Amino acid sequence: MKNYDLYATMGTGFEAVVAKELQNLGYNTTTENGRVFFKGNIGDIIKTNINLRTADRIKILLKEFKALDFETLYDQIFNYDWAQLLPVDAKFPVSGRSVKSKLHSEPDIQSIVKKAIVDKMTQQYHRRGFLPETGNLYHLDIYINKDIARISLDTTGESLFKRGYRVEHGGAPLKENFAAGLLKLTPYNGTHPLIDPFTGSGTLAIEAALIARNIAPGLWRNFAFNNFDWVDNNLYKQEIENAKSKISKNHAPIIASDIDQSILEIAKVNANNAGVLDDIRFKQVAIKDFATDLTNGIIIANPPYGQRLKDKTSARKIYQEMGNVLGNLSSFNQYYLTSDVEFEKYFGKVANKKRKLFNGNIRTDFYQYWHTKK
Ligand SMILES: C[S@@+](CC[C@H](N)C(=O)[O-])C[C@H]1O[C@@H](n2cnc3c(N)ncnc32)[C@H](O)[C@@H]1O
DSSP states (O other): OOOOEEEOOOTTTOHHHHHHHHHHTOOOOOOOEEEEEEEEEEEHHHHHHHHHHSOOOEEEEEEEOOSSSSHHHHHHTSOOOGGGGTTTTOOOOOOEEEEEEEEOHHHHHHHHHHHHHHHHHHHTTOOOOOOOOOSOOOOOEEEETTTTEEEEEEEEESTTTSSSSSOOOOOOOOHHHHHHHHTTTTTTTSEEESTTTOTTOOHHHHHHEEEEEEEETTOOOOGGGGOOOSSSSHHHHHHHHHHHTTTOOOOOOEEEEOOHHHHHHHHHHHHHHOGGGGGGGGOOGGGGGOOOOOOOOEEOOOOOOOHHHHHHEEEEEEHHHHHHHHOOOTEEEEEEEESSSTHHHHHHHHOOOOEEEEEEEEEEEEEEESSSSS
16 A cells, blocks of 8 residues: 655644654654644554544645745656546645745645646646536645755544534534643643533533543544545545454543533533543532532543633632632642633732643643642
8 A cells, every 4th residue: 555644733832742643543744833744654644633632634745846936846746646546526626835945835835736727637637727626625735944845645524623523513612632632731641530620511521531532533424535546445444444343341430510501411412422421420518518528530621711701700700619619629630721820819829830722713721730649
């Protein structure tokens, strides 16, 4: 099988987490901002799409070259063997980005690349300047950074955060891969209890259950590669079966609570869709009344942020209640994500560690408190 240069993309701050995930799957990696590179064949493209919890996408790096002018850009793209990648009827949109480069007009970069591919394919397929583009989707992107151009093919389709277990609702859920990334920044592996006292639609608890039971996050969805002509569907079925055979049963308790019963009903539907309803104990309780007999575990949550000024006071009251109730649970490592830079003051304790992360476009801190008692 052909070997490819591959890379995973991810949100800023999660490069090391994705690199670790890839290494655990057996790959050698190199990292740059927002990308982790590795090598592999079609089986590896399938395996990484199905198994990575924190990445956004897996792409094939088709070609990398220096491009200081449009002529070079055209020639380098034209010189690639497009017919071995794209069938004659392929639909192949090209998106373009340029950063700190001589070639900076993104619309021009996009249309030159598209033209070079069309010209080459019409020649290779003996078509007269016309390609139907009525077939399967192959999304290409051209990225020029400091004059180095990279042309890549997306193998993922809809971003990997879309696992396929979630029902839509009006709340502000964490993206699934972001929630998994937060969990991967903790030592959580299912052997100790986990509590999310602001569970909302249940994303952190569900992702924790998937980790605890070693359930691959990509079992319920399709990927762009499913429609590539050169991907054997049997390989895909094999990888799915392989992932299913690794699912385990036993793990420590996962508690998911929230003040709002209606959001808990949504969380239960999501957990059921993900096959982990029986792995999570859902309960309706306000944080001020929260209590647990469990010890030596992890508490993780994104409580309300109070983004709007009028909500700030009530969010800060909740942080005070958290401090009163959770602050005493000193055998737990605790992790809280919020955009409120004064969280520690209201929680009543300075974090052992803070990590800046972007939840979508909201700048947040991940406040980390280590246990003080075994
Ligand atoms: C930012 S959302 C959490 C979103 C969640 N991580 C998800 O992915 O869906 C905050 C949650 O805190 C809950 N909440 C607000 N006040 C609370 C309180 N006093 N006690 C417990 N939960 C509360 C809300 O109902 C909401 O579901």
